[in-house]
Amino acid sequence: MTILPDLTGYCLAFDLDGTLVETxxxxxxxxxxxxxxxxxxxxxxxxxxxxxxxxxxxxxxxxxxxxxxxxxxxxxxxxxxxxxxxxxxRIDRESTAFERLEDTLDALTAAGATLTVCTNKPTDLSVLLLTKLGLIDRFGSVRGADSVPDKKPHPGHLQACVDDVGLTMAKTILIGDSETDYLTAQNAGVPCVLVSFGYCDTPMEEMSPAALIHHFDELPTAIAGLAK
Missing domain, CATH: 1.10.150 (DNA polymerase; domain 1)
Incomplete structure (x- = not known):
């Protein structure tokens, strides 16, 4: 796995469905x-x-x-x-974390990054799913659409996640799977990493994310390339 730079002070905000978990x-x-x-x-x-x-x-x-x-x-x-x-x-009957997700999250955290979840899924269902899959403790904030005045792609949704963990948008990277996530990052002025294995009906070539990954093993390299 890629040797990561010091990510202290970075907020890595993840979408949930199709990004962290195959729901x-x-x-x-x-x-x-x-x-x-x-x-x-x-x-x-x-x-x-x-x-x-x-x-x-x-x-x-x-x-x-x-x-x-x-x-x-x-x-x-x-x-x-x-x-x-x-x-x-039935929220976790068949849903599973994507391959190598947990190892990747642990590596990012070990490098100093703070992880959050920024999702349009209701907050209670998001927390329930992450808890049942044993992932909840990895995240400093979980914000669903019902927890903010305006949901993604409004930048205020992402800002709320960043505020929760006491960090700044200047060192925030959004990781998602859809045009909604891409537009959120654009509106917030932060880099966006898109995954190709999620739920997106907009062709990836019509967007220009800072990085596109096809497996979680590739995320550390993408983050290392974007960290200032």
């Missing part, structure tokens, strides 16, 4: 339970993974649209509430 299996499993309630055919994992990444409401809307089944707008709110209840119960 799609449980999210798709939950969607299929909702669809079954309405006699809509279930999706195969390979077909539904591309629908993940924009929250429960968007997933439900996209799921019904992809199945060519009309969705009554009045049914959305109770459907979203049921989705969140089901998902909470």
């Amino acid at each position: 799609a299996p449980d999210i798709i499993g939950t969607l299929n339970e909702i669809l079954a309630d309405y006699k809509v055919p279930k999706f195969a994992y390979s077909d539904a993974r591309k629908l993940v990444g924009r929250g429960a409401r968007s997933l439900i809307q996209r799921g019904f649209a992809a199945a060519n089944v009309p969705l009554d707008a009045a049914a959305e709110d109770p459907m979203v509430a049921r989705f969140l209840d089901i998902y909470r119960d």
Whole structure:
């Protein structure tokens, strides 16, 4: 693994779904339970993974649209509430940390970096998932969309994470998997590292992250290249 520079004073802010954790299996499993309630055919994992990444409401809307089944707008709110209840119960049934994540996080922390989570997932579900996977203690702050006035890509969401750990945006790097993360970094004026293995429906070549990685083994090299 890359020899890291001294990262003391750096805040490394991570997106959660599709960046730290492969959550799609449980999210798709939950969607299929909702669809079954309405006699809509279930999706195969390979077909539904591309629908993940924009929250429960968007997933439900996209799921019904992809199945060519009309969705009554009045049914959305109770459907979203049921989705969140089901998902909470199965949140770690099939979800797993991406390969070599823990070793990489430990190396970054050993080099002095402070880690945070900046996600549009609800905070309670984020904390629950990270706790169940044994990852929670690695992060100094976990901020979901419900914990800030304006969620990503608003820079205030990232700023709240940085403020929580007493650091500054001048030494912050955002690691994510989507256009939302890329735009958040752009809006905040910080470097962005994108992972290619997450949930992004915008072609990576249409964005210009400071670094693009395909495996967590590559993250230390990317961070070393961006640390001032």
